[in-house]
Amino acid sequence: MTTEPIAVRADPPVHLDLPPAHLELTWRPLHAGDAGQLHGLMTVVAEADGSPARMSRAMVDEIFAEPWRDMQRDSLGGFDGGGALRAFAIVAVRPGDVRTVRAFLQGGVHPAWRGRGIGRAVLAWLEGRGRQKLAESGKELPARLAVFVDEHARDNRRLYAAAGFSPIRWYTEMRRDLADPLPDVSVDGVRIEPWRPELDEAVRLAHNEAFADHWGSEPRAPEEWKHGPHFMPEWTFVALAGDEVVGYVLSGRYDDDFPVVGYSFGYSELLGVRRAWRGRGIAVALLADAMAAYRASGMAYAMLGVDTANPSGAHGLYERLGYRAVHGEVLYSVEI
Structure with missing residues (x-):
């Protein structure tokens, strides 16, 4: 139970200093004209x-286009x-x-410029701005500064640990060979249909309900429920009972990753079944249709990510x- 106001608990800095001049970089906010350089640096x-x-x-361009960002x-x-x-940063x-209320932090330093203290300075700015954002939210809720780190990236993990961040949740990327036989399942009273735009708001509401009992998940506001540039409608399916959306699988295609991992894949971005409809095989039916669509498009694998402590098993x-x-x-x- 939180007792102090968020503006106090977040302990935001009054003044947010830029990284020091001796790091030999000039600092300013990023704008849409930097998208090409940002994409190159992220790569x-x-x-x-x-x-x-x-x-x-396209994903970098989207960062600058999202209306809720400043x-x-x-x-x-x-x-x-x-x-x-x-x-x-x-x-x-x-x-x-x-x-x-969560402040997600993302930053990086070009490998040729590492070892000079820039990473620590970037993280200090990220934490300071994150604390300011939490305080500015005005939401009297528990709060979190959060950053995702590749499990094998030991230097990055040490950087965050040294700054007082703690590892609190583990997520796993999983793949399935689409050359293997696909599950054959049907659910009485439920039909699986291709996604279509007129179902999308009902899918958003179903998602918010389905993930209400998942740790770290928050409702998606309408302005956030914007399908990204890699969304694949033809790989996306909705489970319907009558006209009621009871489950869904949203899929994406990430061609830039194919040469990195050495194979093609369809990615199941979001998979959810409303709580009252769980235990009937709906999730398997949705995944089966998605995997069939991936395979029909020539993909070698199906992939998805999962919270290792997911309460739905x-x-x-x-x-x-x-x-x-x-x-x-x-x-x-x-x-x-």
Whole structure:
């Protein structure tokens, strides 16, 4: 139970200092004209850190286009003397949080500029701005500074641990070979149909209900429920009982990742079944249709991510369906 107001608990800095001049970078907010450089830097950072995922240019452009962000105040770029972007920092607090207000921190430093203290300075700015954002939210809720780190990225993990962040949740990326036989399942009284735009608001509401008992999940406000540039409507399915949406699987295609991991895949972004409808095989039916669609499009694998402590037992379900772990992420946080 929180007792102090969020503006006190968050302990926001009154003045947010830029990283010091001796780091030899010039700092300013990022804007849409920096998208190309930001994409390039994110790619180089991901390669250096051995990450299996890549931010596409379209995903970077989307960061600048999202209406609920304030990049003028919530981003920072460090530029060298030639105008090249060498470090970045972005803070995001989503508008839909109603149980825990979360400040997500994202940053990176070009590998050629590491070892100079820039990473620590970027993280200090991220934490300071994150605390300010939490205080500015005015939401009298538990609060969290949060950052996702690849499980194998030991240097990054040490950086966050040294700054007082703690690992509190583990997430696993899993894949399934689509050459294996797919499950054949039907559910009495429920039909699986392709996604269509007129169902989308009902899917959003079903998602908010389905994930209400999932740790760390918050409702998606309408302005957040915008399908990204890699959304695949033809790989996305909805479970209906009459006209009622009872479950869904939303899928994406990430071609930039294919050469990195060495295979093609369809990604099940969100899979949910409303609580009253669980235990009937709806999730399996949805995944089966999605996997069939991936395979029909020539994909080699189906992939998804799961919270290892998911209360619905999803991790075990996916293993029984032939999914196997291939990569892990850790959520580091400061709980406020």
